[in-house]
Amino acid sequence: MTERLDGPQAAGGGESAAGASSGPSEPPADPSSDSPQPGAPLSGSDTPAASDTPAASDSLTASEESPAGPAAAGYATAAPPGAVATAGAAQAPARLGPSPRLAVTFLLPAVLLLVAWMIYPVVYSIWRSLFDATGDRFVGLGNYVSIFTDSSTLTTIRNNVIWVVVAPIVVTALGLVFAVLTERIRWSTAFKLVLFMPMAVSLLAAGVIFRLVYEQDPDKGVANAIITTVHDAFSSSAGYPGARPRENDQAPAVVQGGAVVTRQQAQAGTPVLIPLVGLTQDAVKDAAPAKAAPGGDGLSGTVWLDVVRGGGGTLNQIDPQEKGLAGVTVEAVSGGAVKATTETAADGTFRFSGLPAGSYVVRLPQSNFTAPFNGLTWLGPSLITPAIIGAYIWVWAGFAMVLIAAGLSAIPRDALEAARIDGATEWQVFRRITVPLLSPVLLVVFVTMIINVLKVFDLVFIIAPGSVQPQANVVALEMWRVSFGGGGNQGLGSALSIFLLVLVVPFMIFNIRRFRRDEG
Amino acid sequence: MRKLPPIMVACLALAAAAACGSDTGGQPAASGSAPAAGGGAAKPLEGMKVEVAAKWTGDEQANFEKVLKAFEEKTGAKVTYASTGEDTGAYLGPRIQGGNPPDVAILPQPGLVQQYADENALKPLSAEVQAQIDQNYTPYWKELGSAKGQVYGVLVKAAHKSLVWYRQSAYDDAGAQPASSWDDLIKNAQTLSDSGVSPFALCAASGWTLTDLFENVYLSTAGPENYDKLSKHEIPWTDASVKTALEKLAQVFGKKEFMLGGSSGALQTDFPTCVTQVYAQKKAAMVIEADFVAASLGQSGAKVGEEAKIMPFPKAGDTAPVILGGDVAVVMKDNKGAQALVEYLASKEGGEVWAKQPGYLSPNRNVSPDNYPDDLTKQLAQTIISAGESVRYDMSDLAPSAFGGTDGKGEWKDLQDFLRNPSDVKGAQEKLEADAAKAFKK
Numbered sequence: 001m002t003e004r005l006d007g008p009q010a011a012g013g014g015e016s017a018a019g020a021s022s023g024p025s026e027p028p029a030d031p032s033s034d035s036p037q038p039g040a041p042l043s044g045s046d047t048p049a050a051s052d053t054p055a056a057s058d059s060l061t062a063s064e065e066s067p068a069g070p071a072a073a074g075y076a077t078a079a080p081p082g083a084v085a086t087a088g089a090a091q092a093p094a095r096l097g098p099s100p101r102l103a104v105t106f107l108l109p110a111v112l113l114l115v116a117w118m119i120y121p122v123v124y125s126i127w128r129s130l131f132d133a134t135g136d137r138f139v140g141l142g143n144y145v146s147i148f149t150d151s152s153t154l155t156t157i158r159n160n161v162i163w164v165v166v167a168p169i170v171v172t173a174l175g176l177v178f179a180v181l182t183e184r185i186r187w188s189t190a191f192k193l194v195l196f197m198p199m200a201v202s203l204l205a206a207g208v209i210f211r212l213v214y215e216q217d218p219d220k221g222v223a224n225a226i227i228t229t230v231h232d233a234f235s236s237s238a239g240y241p242g243a244r245p246r247e248n249d250q251a252p253a254v255v256q257g258g259a260v261v262t263r264q265q266a267q268a269g270t271p272v273l274i275p276l277v278g279l280t281q282d283a284v285k286d287a288a289p290a291k292a293a294p295g296g297d298g299l300s301g302t303v304w305l306d307v308v309r310g311g312g313g314t315l316n317q318i319d320p321q322e323k324g325l326a327g328v329t330v331e332a333v334s335g336g337a338v339k340a341t342t343e344t345a346a347d348g349t350f351r352f353s354g355l356p357a358g359s360y361v362v363r364l365p366q367s368n369f370t371a372p373f374n375g376l377t378w379l380g381p382s383l384i385t386p387a388i389i390g391a392y393i394w395v396w397a398g399f400a401m402v403l404i405a406a407g408l409s410a411i412p413r414d415a416l417e418a419a420r421i422d423g424a425t426e427w428q429v430f431r432r433i434t435v436p437l438l439s440p441v442l443l444v445v446f447v448t449m450i451i452n453v454l455k456v457f458d459l460v461f462i463i464a465p466g467s468v469q470p471q472a473n474v475v476a477l478e479m480w481r482v483s484f485g486g487g488g489n490q491g492l493g494s495a496l497s498i499f500l501l502v503l504v505v506p507f508m509i510f511n512i513r514r515f516r517r518d519e520g
Numbered sequence: 521m522r523k524l525p526p527i528m529v530a531c532l533a534l535a536a537a538a539a540c541g542s543d544t545g546g547q548p549a550a551s552g553s554a555p556a557a558g559g560g561a562a563k564p565l566e567g568m569k570v571e572v573a574a575k576w577t578g579d580e581q582a583n584f585e586k587v588l589k590a591f592e593e594k595t596g597a598k599v600t601y602a603s604t605g606e607d608t609g610a611y612l613g614p615r616i617q618g619g620n621p622p623d624v625a626i627l628p629q630p631g632l633v634q635q636y637a638d639e640n641a642l643k644p645l646s647a648e649v650q651a652q653i654d655q656n657y658t659p660y661w662k663e664l665g666s667a668k669g670q671v672y673g674v675l676v677k678a679a680h681k682s683l684v685w686y687r688q689s690a691y692d693d694a695g696a697q698p699a700s701s702w703d704d705l706i707k708n709a710q711t712l713s714d715s716g717v718s719p720f721a722l723c724a725a726s727g728w729t730l731t732d733l734f735e736n737v738y739l740s741t742a743g744p745e746n747y748d749k750l751s752k753h754e755i756p757w758t759d760a761s762v763k764t765a766l767e768k769l770a771q772v773f774g775k776k777e778f779m780l781g782g783s784s785g786a787l788q789t790d791f792p793t794c795v796t797q798v799y800a801q802k803k804a805a806m807v808i809e810a811d812f813v814a815a816s817l818g819q820s821g822a823k824v825g826e827e828a829k830i831m832p833f834p835k836a837g838d839t840a841p842v843i844l845g846g847d848v849a850v851v852m853k854d855n856k857g858a859q860a861l862v863e864y865l866a867s868k869e870g871g872e873v874w875a876k877q878p879g880y881l882s883p884n885r886n887v888s889p890d891n892y893p894d895d896l897t898k899q900l901a902q903t904i905i906s907a908g909e910s911v912r913y914d915m916s917d918l919a920p921s922a923f924g925g926t927d928g929k930g931e932w933k934d935l936q937d938f939l940r941n942p943s944d945v946k947g948a949q950e951k952l953e954a955d956a957a958k959a960f961k962k
Contacts, residue, residue, distance in 0.1 A: 280716030311695015469928030
C-alpha cells in the first residue's frame with residue numbers, strides 16, 4: 001500500500017514542492033535562500049518506500065529541532081532565575097542556523113505534502129470508517145465489529161496470519177542461504193543475477209506465470225508435471241480409468257466400493273456378461289471385437305465396452321462393432337473371499353479353470369479403474385495459500401539475498417579467519433560468527449518482509465481462481481474488493497484499511513528506530 | 521405477430537405516424553414525429569450536433585458508426601462517437617460532474633440507469649421515443665429503463681444468454697440429439713458420459729457463468745413473475761421456487777462424471793477456458809453460455825453452425841427461458857437531436873440497419889430476423905421474438921453488485937459453494953438469502 005502511494009507521490013511531490021517553495025520564499029527576499037532548492041530534491045529523490053518514510057520523519061525531527069532554540073528560551077523563563085544565563089548561552093549557538101521563519105518557509109512544502117498525502121487521507125479514512133456504505137448514517141464502531149464477526153473477513157485475517165508467520169521467515173532464511181552459498185563460488189554474480197531476476201518482473205506478471213505453473217493439467221502446469229513424472233516413475237496406472245457399468249436397473253453389474261461386481265450369482269456353464277461404458281472409442285480403437293465366451297465347464301464370461309459409435313446397439317448384449325477389453329483382472333468371489341483370479345483375453349473373454357462347482361460373484365477389482373495420478377490441486381481451496389506463498393518467495397528471495405550479501409561483504413573477515421584457525425567447523429562459523437554478525441541486516445530484511453507481506457494483494461488477486469478467492473483472500477484484497485471491486489461499501493473498506501494500518505505501524509516504527517540508531 | 525396485444529396491432533397500423541401507446545402528449549403526429557416518418561427531402565435536424573458515448577471499440581464501433589451514418593443521412597444531424605473504454609461509469613462520472621455529459625450515452629447495465637437517474641443526470645425520453653418503445657418492446661423493457669416513474673432508457677443491443685453450445689462430433693459419437701427439455705439434456709449428458717466424453721465443461725471459476733445457468737433454470741421453472749420478484753428480492757431466496765431450480769442444477773452438479781474434471785476441475789476453470797476445453801481440446805461436449813462464446817472459438821478451428829452448434833436453453837419447467845444482457849441508451853442532454861437519435865436506435869428502421877452488421881442482436885421484436893447476416897443470429901432473434909412477454913434481463917446484473925457482481929462474494933460465491941456441495945440445497949438457499957438481504961438493505 002505504502003509503496004503504491006509513494007511512487008507517484010514522491011515524483012509529484014518533488015515538482016509541486018519546487019513550485020511551492022518559490023512562492024512562499026518571496027517575502028523574505030533573501031538571495032541566499034532563493035538559489036538552493038534543497039527541499040524539492042530531498043523529498044523527491046528518495047524512491048524506495050522503506051527509506052522514504054525515515055527521510056520524511058527526519059525532516060519532521062528537523063522541524064522539531066530547529067525551533068528548539070525559542071522553545072528552550074520559553075522554557076527557561078519558567079525556570080528559576082539562575083538558569084537564565086545558561087539558557088541565553090544555549091540560545092546563542094542556535095542563531096547560527098537559519099531563522100525560524102526561514103526554516104518554516106523551507107519546511108512548509110514538505111509539511112503541506114505530508115498533510116495532503118498522508119495525514120488527511122488517514123484522518124478521513126478513520127472518519128469514513130465510522131459511517132455505513134452510503135456514508136450518511138453514523139454506525140460508530142459497527143464496521144470494526146463486522147470485521148471481527150464476519151466469517152469471510154475472519155478468513156482474510158487468518159490468511160494474513162499464515163502469511164506473516166511463514167513468508168518472511170522463509171524469504172529471510174532462503175536469502176541467507178543463497179547469500180552465504182553464492183559468496184564462495186566463482187560465478188557468484190551470475191547466480192545472484194538469476195536469483196534476483198524475478199524482482200524485475202512485476203508482481204502481476206509473476207502471478208500470471210504462477211497461475212500457469214499451478215495448473216491442474218500436467219500437460220500445462222509445471223508443478224504437476226514434475227510431481228506426476230516422479231510419481232509415475234514409481235507406480236504406473238494401467239487399465240481403464242473411467243470405465244464403469246451403466247447406471248440402471250437392467251445393468252448386470254454394479255459398482256461396489258470402487259470395484260465392479262455382478263448383480264446375480266454366476267453359475268458355471270452360463271457365461272457372465274459384464275458390459276462397461278464411459279470409455280471413448282479412441283481409447284479402444286486397436287482392441288479386438290468382443291466375443292461371447294463359449295459355454296462349457298467352468299466359469300466364463302466377457303468384459304466389453306457396450307457402446308457403439310453414433311449410438312444404437314443392443315444394451316447389455318454384445319454387438320458386432322463393440323470392442324472387448326483386454327487385460328482386465330477378474331476375480332471369482334464366494335462368501336466374501338476371492339477364490340480365483342484371472343485376466344481377460346484380447347476379445348474380452350475370461351475363464352476360470354479348475355474352480356470348484358458352486359455359485360460365485362464375479363468382481364473386477366478397483367485396480368482396473370484407478371485414474372492416473374493427476375498431481376495436486378494447487379489452486380483448490382486447501383492448498384491455495386501455500387501455493388501463493390510459494391510464488392511470493394520466488395519473487396522476494398532474490399531481493400533478500402542481495403541485501404544480505406551486501407551485509408555479508410561488510411562483516412570483518414578476521415573474525416571468520418580467527419574462528420577457522422581456532423578449529424571451528426564451517427557450520428560453527430556460520431552459526432556462531434556469520435549469523436550473529438549479520439543479525440542487524442537479517443532483522444531489517446525480516447521486518448521489511450513483514451510489512452510487505454501485510455499488504456500482499458496482486459499475487460492473491462491473480463493466482464487464485466474466482467471460486468477459491470474467498471479461501472485465499474487477504475486483508476488488503478478484501479479492502480479493495482469491499483470498497484471498489486463491486487462491494488460498494490467504503491465504510492467497511494475504510495475500517496479494513498485502518499485495521500491494516502494499525503497492523504503495519506508497529507513494524508514501521510521498529511524499522512525507523514533501527515535506521516535512526518544506525519545513523520546515530 | 522399473432523401474439524401482439526391489440527394496442528400493438530393498432531400501433532403497427534399507424535406505424536409511420538408513431539402516435540399511439542402511452543403517448544399522452546397533445547400533438548401526436550405533428551411536430552416531433554417527423555424523423556420517425558422518415559424519407560422525404562426535408563432533413564429536420566440539419567446542422568445539429570449530437571455526441572454519443574458507448575463502450576464499443578474496433579469492429580463493434582465501426583458497425584455502430586454505420587448506424588450513426590444512416591441516421592445522419594436521414595436527419596442531417598452530425599453525430600460524433602466517443603468511446604468510453606471498458607469502465608463506462610468511470611468515463612461518464614467526471615463528465616457529469618463537470619456539467620458536460622455526452623448528449624446520448626449507451627450504458628452497459630440497467631443498474632446505471634437507476635444510479636444516474638438518482639443523480640438527476642438523465643433526461644426523460646420524449647413522447648416519440650416512448651411511442652417507439654411501446655411499439656417495439658414489451659412493457660418489461662420499458663419498466664427496466666425507468667426510474668422514479670419516468671422512462672429514461674431503452675435497450676438497444678442484446679446479448680443472448682439462454683444457449684447451450686454443443687460440439688457436433690461429440691453428439692455424433694454418442695448418437696445424441698439436441699435436447700428440448702431439461703430432462704432430455706440430463707439424458708443426453710448420461711449418453712455422452714457413457715460414450716466416454718464429459719458432457720459439460722463448466723466455467724465455475726467465473727461466478728457469473730453459474731448465475732447465468734441458475735437464472736435460466738429459474739426463469740424456466742418458476743416463471744417470469746417469480747423471476748421479477750426474486751430479481752427485486754421481493755421473495756426470499758429460501759422460497760420453494762429457488763429450491764426447485766437448485767435441485768435441477770444438482771442433477772448436473774451432483775455427478776462428477778457430468779463435469780469435466782469433476783467439481784474441483786470445474787471450479788478451477790474460468791470463462792474462455794471452458795470453451796477451449798470443448799472445441800479445441802475436445803474433452804467435453806457442451807458449454808452453457810451466451811452468444812459471445814462465438815468470439816472465443818477463434819483458434820480452436822471450430823466453425824459456428826458446423827462443429828460448434830447451439831440449442832436454445834431447454835425448458836426445465838413451463839417457460840422456455842430467454843435471458844438477455846445488453847446495453848441501454850439514455851439521453852443526458854435534453855435536445856431534439858439526442859431524442860431523435862435514441863428514437864432512431866429504438867425504431868424498427870434503425871434496428872434493421874444495425875442488424876445487417878455482424879455481431880449485433882436486437883432486442884427489438886419488430887426487427888425481422890431476415891436482416892441478420894448469419895443463421896446463428898437469425899436463430900437467436902427468432903427465440904427472442906417467440907418468447908414474447910417472458911424475455912427477461914440477466915438477474916444478477918439487476919442486483920446490487922455486492923450480491924450479483926463481485927468475485928468471491930454474494931451469489932457468485934454461494935453458487936460456487938453449492939457446486940462444491942450440491943446435496944445441501946437448504947444451506948445454499950440460506951446463504952443466498954443472507955447475502956441478498958445484506959446487499960439489498962443498502
